[in-house]
Amino acid sequence: MIDIQWFAPNRLAAQIVPRLRQLGLTVATDDETPARLAIAMSGTVAERAWRYATTHRCPYVLYVWDLPPWRIGSGKPDPVWWAFGRFVRLPRLGRRYRERRGYYSRLRFIAARARAVWSSSALATASVGAHFDVPCTRVPYCYDSDRFVPLDGARRAAPHLLSVSRLEPYKNQEALLRAAARLQPALPVRLIGRGSEETRLRRRAAELGVRCSVESGLSDAEIVAAYRQASVVVCPSRFEGFGLSPIEAIACGTPVVASDIPPHREFVGGAAQLFSLDDEPGLVAALRAALAGPAPDPAAVKPLTIDAAAARFYAGLVQLL
Structure with missing residues (x-):
């Protein structure tokens, strides 16, 4: 046995x-x-x-x-x-x-x-x-620590904001779109995921004048590359039980902005820029700080x-x- x-x-x-x-x-x-x-x-x-x-x-x-x-x-x-x-x-x-x-x-x-x-x-x-x-x-x-590791050398993609998650209301991607519309200089948004919110998010991005791509079906290697290429990974969820996306991003050495909810505080609070839910100016300020600040130390998620x-x-x- x-x-x-x-x-x-x-x-x-x-x-x-x-x-x-x-x-x-x-x-x-x-x-x-x-x-x-x-x-x-x-x-x-x-x-x-x-x-x-x-x-x-x-x-x-x-x-x-x-x-x-x-x-x-x-x-x-x-x-x-x-x-x-x-x-x-x-x-x-x-x-x-x-x-x-x-x-x-x-x-x-x-x-x-x-x-x-x-x-x-x-x-x-x-x-x-x-x-x-x-x-x-x-x-x-x-998280998958065998795959999500920092990139050797400088990032080679054009500056942009990334969110990786299901496209559902509680994931709160619209907050990212609204904040991106207020950033100067403007940065495009890349959403990776699928879900019921896709059509509405595309429409909302167009209304706000935000350049936004929505992708799904990426391979494991493409997901890792997306994290490594992003200027900032944004995780604006209203609820998570664990919250993999900010952990994976920090493991790749990419700056993270995340909502100030319990699992984000618990696992990435010392390595990410946190913002309060429904605080749009706070999210914009967190994005600016992440864009201007140093990359996080992947050792922050070593316990995971x-x-x-x-x-x-x-x-x-x-x-x-």
Whole structure:
């Protein structure tokens, strides 16, 4: 029997598995091999991990990246049972979760029965405790420190502002467009991502007279190059559970301007220019400071490298085996 069965929704969430193996743990990602412990690295794979743990009668760890407040609100979970190999949910009368009620109610059920619940940040830890009423431990994950490294030599791209994220309302890219319209000399904006806001952001940029490109489908190498070429990376989100983009930018040695929200303060507060949400003059001032200031030291995000995260996870996992 191996040590860990690892459930991951994507490549990043399995990034530390090879390092854990180097540290001496036996880890599988095949959903089948019997293990002493399972770990679900996201709510999106929690049900797979639950079924595996139920079948193999092993404990499991649930990792929660975030609980978006516009989905949870101040509601309560619907009652959930596990019966005859499936989840059964009874819709609650009265105050309920605002969105995706079934998903978050099942996730809360799984969290309540986990050997341990871990989360990505102090904010996520507090949210899990408040909304799921279960103990939760802060165990920050990592960025891809094998790829996001500084560029040797000077940047060769024309000056521009960059934002890398999904194009959704809470990502707040319009704030960047409005601030860019006030900058002198004017700088173009490059948005990398896809989402429901794309058409509106293109239209808003045209209204503001901001040169703006929107791109998606870039390769891993192209994303790294984009970070390295940018004059400033701007992360104006209203909410993040962890917040990878400013971490990746600082790892590349690129100046960062980020909204003053808890995860940004927690992980890049000493290396980025922070601005208060809805403070447009403050954002413009932060952009000017970042453009005029020195590049950040990538050592600021060393605690979030793959090796650092693997060491944290190893220490926590061996205590549960």
